[in-house]
Amino acid sequence: MHKYTNEEKLDILEYYLKCNRNAESAQEMYLNNFPERFQPEKKMFRRLVINLLNDASFDKKREKSYNLNHAERSQQVLNALADNPSGSVRQFSHETGIPKTIVHRVIVANKFHPYKPKTVHTLNENDYPRRRAFCNWYINKCNEDNNFHYKVVWTDETRVTNCGIFNKHNRHYWAVENPHLKDQRRSQNRFGTNVWCGIVDNRIIGPFFYNENLNGVSYLNLLQNDVLPAIRRIVPQAEQENLWFQQDGMSCS
Incomplete structure (x- = not known):
């Protein structure tokens, strides 16, 4: 410079x-x-x-904290980080008046890392025991039949919205050890185009798109007119009788 x-x-x-x-x-x-x-x-x-x-100078006036010794500045940075673990280096620098380079140096010296939260779907309280029961049931089925996972039609549906892509570049949480954070997002509560897709063995069923909200009548029509005919075309007839249909947990409105 x-x-x-x-x-x-x-x-x-x-x-x-x-x-x-x-x-x-x-x-x-x-x-x-x-x-x-x-x-x-x-x-x-x-x-x-x-x-x-x-x-009143050509150069920007230095903040008082420039005159602090290293221990005091380090403690200021650590206090700011403890108050807001999701803050940025720039934000800590603004709050403490300490240069960004020194703030970052203090954070690294104390072995903090900017962990990013993992995006997961929101779970209600009664979802946990039901999921545990399903896992136990699935393990038992796999123990009874080593090829059971090939016989399941796994399904899911979601909405493709115009909300854009969620940028996690600036989302982080400073910590010495990975806190395994989760960022809960209710993607199925948005407005947009709905899409349904399934997979059995290594074969994909769909995807099928529909604009209206999924309710009992529209879901039944989707199964009868699109999903079942697609399964009959893709899966050999001898295997169709042994298939299990995994019903996604999203409720119909």
Whole structure:
């Protein structure tokens, strides 16, 4: 990063004011008059004015916490992190007045890592015993028949919405050990196009799209008119009688 002299900063500020605070015009004028100098970016013109207005100096005034010793600054960072484990380095720096580089250095030195939550579907309280019962039933079936998992038609449905893709880049949780966080999302409560799909062995059934809400009548029509005919086309007739249909837990409205 180029270190501007006070003389250079004064010239930058002078041309910025001559151009009525138009950074683009000031940048062009500075280049024409000082082609041999390092050319400032547009934000440099605005930054000098802001620093003069706020701190009466070309340079931004350092916060008091710069004068703290290492132990005090480290403790400030750790306190801010403990109060808000989901905060960012930039946020901790703003709250404590400590530079971002030092904040990040303190976090890393104390062996914190930015763990990201795992997106999972919301479970109600009565879902847990039912899922445990299903797992026990499935294990018993697999013990009785080693090929049982090939005989199950696994199904699921969801809604494809126009809400965009959820970006987890800035979602994290600082911790020394992985807390295995889960981000519960109710994707089936959104509006959009519905899609149903199934899989049996290594064969895909569908997908089938429908715009209306899934209720008892529309689901029955989907099974009779789309799903069952597709299964009969894909699965050999000798295997159809031994199939198990896994019913997804989403209730019909």
